[in-house]
Amino acid sequence: MRRTLLLLTVLAGLAACGKKEPEIILPTDSCGAIRLQGLVGQPAEVLETIRFTQPVRVVQPGQAVTMDFSPNRLTIETNEAGRIVRIACG
Structure with a gap:
């Protein structure tokens, strides 16, 4: 009994050491992109009224895009209805 209790204590201690708090990124x-989140849900035509100072890429459903990451580029995704569904950097 004492041996089992010792083993359980050791295993519990090892299990606690293996747990790591998730890293928040x-x-x-x-x-x-954060200041433009209010455009999500709006028709894509609203983009024609905005003057952007950085490169912008508007992605429509099914459109092929390059996989390169450009942190200064604004990527705006639209849905089939022509509404903005996502705004992000890249």
Whole structure:
């Protein structure tokens, strides 16, 4: 009994050592996407009224895009209805 209790204590201690708090990674906003989140849900035509100071890529459903990551580029995704569904850097 004493041996079992000791073994359980050791195993519990080892299990506790293996647990690591998840690392929180905050998104970077090098392209200003955070301040434009209010556009999500709006028709894509609203983009024609905005003057952007950085490169912008508007991605429509099924459109082929390059996989390169450009932190200063604003990527705006639209849905089939022509509404903005996502705004992010890259």
